[in-house]
Amino acid sequence: MHLLVQVLLVLGTIIGSCIIVLPLVIWHANTHSYICRKCGHEFSISVLKDLVSPHKLLKCPNCYKWAWQKEIKKIK
Ligand SMILES: [Zn+2]
Numbered sequence: 001m002h003l004l005v006q007v008l009l010v011l012g013t014i015i016g017s018c019i020i021v022l023p024l025v026i027w028h029a030n031t032h033s034y035i036c037r038k039c040g041h042e043f044s045i046s047v048l049k050d051l052v053s054p055h056k057l058l059k060c061p062n063c064y065k066w067a068w069q070k071e072i073k074k075i076k
Helices: 002-031 048-051
Strands: 033-037 057-059 066-070 070-073
Touching: 002 033, 002 048
Parallel strands: none
Antiparallel strands: 033 070, 057 066
Protein backbone atom coordinates (compact mmCIF):
# COMPACT_ATOMS: atom_id res chain seq x y z
CA MET A 1 0.00 0.00 0.00
CA HIS A 2 2.88 2.33 0.86
CA LEU A 3 4.50 1.65 -2.50
CA LEU A 4 1.36 2.72 -4.34
CA VAL A 5 1.30 6.03 -2.45
CA GLN A 6 4.95 6.64 -3.34
CA VAL A 7 4.36 5.85 -7.03
CA LEU A 8 1.39 8.23 -7.08
CA LEU A 9 3.47 10.95 -5.43
CA VAL A 10 6.26 10.58 -7.99
CA LEU A 11 3.77 10.58 -10.88
CA GLY A 12 2.05 13.63 -9.43
CA THR A 13 5.37 15.48 -9.21
CA ILE A 14 6.29 14.64 -12.81
CA ILE A 15 2.89 15.63 -14.22
CA GLY A 16 2.83 18.74 -12.03
CA SER A 17 6.20 19.96 -13.25
CA CYS A 18 5.18 19.29 -16.87
CA ILE A 19 2.12 21.50 -16.42
CA ILE A 20 4.32 24.30 -15.07
CA VAL A 21 7.23 23.93 -17.52
CA LEU A 22 5.27 23.43 -20.76
CA PRO A 23 3.58 26.88 -20.95
CA LEU A 24 6.95 28.45 -20.14
CA VAL A 25 8.66 26.58 -22.98
CA ILE A 26 5.84 27.48 -25.41
CA TRP A 27 6.05 31.12 -24.35
CA HIS A 28 9.83 31.08 -24.70
CA ALA A 29 9.73 29.49 -28.17
CA ASN A 30 7.16 32.04 -29.36
CA THR A 31 8.90 35.12 -28.04
CA HIS A 32 12.55 34.38 -28.76
CA SER A 33 14.64 34.05 -31.91
CA TYR A 34 18.24 33.14 -32.48
CA ILE A 35 21.05 34.73 -34.43
CA CYS A 36 23.60 32.42 -36.00
CA ARG A 37 27.11 33.12 -34.74
CA LYS A 38 28.59 31.94 -38.02
CA CYS A 39 26.56 33.83 -40.65
CA GLY A 40 24.29 36.21 -38.73
CA HIS A 41 21.08 34.63 -40.00
CA GLU A 42 18.06 35.15 -37.72
CA PHE A 43 15.79 32.17 -37.12
CA SER A 44 13.22 30.78 -34.69
CA ILE A 45 12.88 27.23 -33.45
CA SER A 46 9.85 25.05 -32.74
CA VAL A 47 8.48 24.46 -29.23
CA LEU A 48 9.72 20.87 -29.33
CA LYS A 49 13.23 21.94 -30.30
CA ASP A 50 13.23 24.58 -27.58
CA LEU A 51 12.25 21.88 -25.07
CA VAL A 52 15.04 19.49 -26.03
CA SER A 53 17.79 22.10 -26.48
CA PRO A 54 17.98 24.26 -23.34
CA HIS A 55 21.74 24.52 -23.93
CA LYS A 56 21.04 26.44 -27.20
CA LEU A 57 23.43 24.39 -29.27
CA LEU A 58 21.50 24.71 -32.51
CA LYS A 59 21.97 24.07 -36.19
CA CYS A 60 21.55 27.16 -38.35
CA PRO A 61 18.93 26.69 -41.11
CA ASN A 62 20.92 28.99 -43.39
CA CYS A 63 24.54 27.76 -43.24
CA TYR A 64 23.81 24.37 -41.59
CA LYS A 65 26.54 24.84 -39.01
CA TRP A 66 26.21 23.89 -35.36
CA ALA A 67 26.92 26.67 -32.87
CA TRP A 68 25.95 28.07 -29.47
CA GLN A 69 23.47 30.50 -30.96
CA LYS A 70 22.79 33.96 -29.60
CA GLU A 71 19.31 34.32 -28.18
CA ILE A 72 17.32 37.49 -28.89
CA LYS A 73 13.82 38.71 -28.13
CA LYS A 74 11.47 38.55 -31.07
CA ILE A 75 10.27 41.98 -32.20
CA LYS A 76 6.60 41.98 -33.16
ZN1 LIG B 1 24.35 30.35 -40.08
